[in-house]
Amino acid sequence: MRSIKRDLEEQRSALTNAIKSLGTARDADQGREIVKDPYGAASMTHDDEIAATVADRRSRQLRQVTQALEDINAGRYGICRECGEAIAKARLRVMPFATRCVECQAKLEGLERAA
Numbered sequence: 001m002r003s004i005k006r007d008l009e010e011q012r013s014a015l016t017n018a019i020k021s022l023g024t025a026r027d028a029d030q031g032r033e034i035v036k037d038p039y040g041a042a043s044m045t046h047d048d049e050i051a052a053t054v055a056d057r058r059s060r061q062l063r064q065v066t067q068a069l070e071d072i073n074a075g076r077y078g079i080c081r082e083c084g085e086a087i088a089k090a091r092l093r094v095m096p097f098a099t100r101c102v103e104c105q106a107k108l109e110g111l112e113r114a115a
Contacts, residue, residue: 004096005072008065015062022055064097080104
């Protein structure tokens with residue numbers, strides 16, 4: 001459990017740093033881009049959309065990792081939120097922030113596709 005917690009803490013730190021760096025890198029590039037190509041607004045808009053998508057994905061991952069760390073501290077880590085059974089250790093090694101066992105996750109995804 002300690003290695004999972006350590007891995008999650010490292011992930012949280014890396015995601016936090018990556019989210020912070022997205023904004024600063026874009027701000028520095030934007031001024032140079034306007035000078036190089038004043039008609040590059042479409043390209044800059046596209047880049048902004050990609051950066052926003054990446055930031056959103058990293059923010060979602062950060063929330064999942066933070067929740068997993070909270071679950072570890074509360075003693076509920078590795079327990080399926082749907083059925084209350086233990087989540088397989090192999091699943092937690094691959095996806096340490098999993099909150100559902102494979103069966104419950106498959107049911108949930110099946111319901112989302114049907115809707």
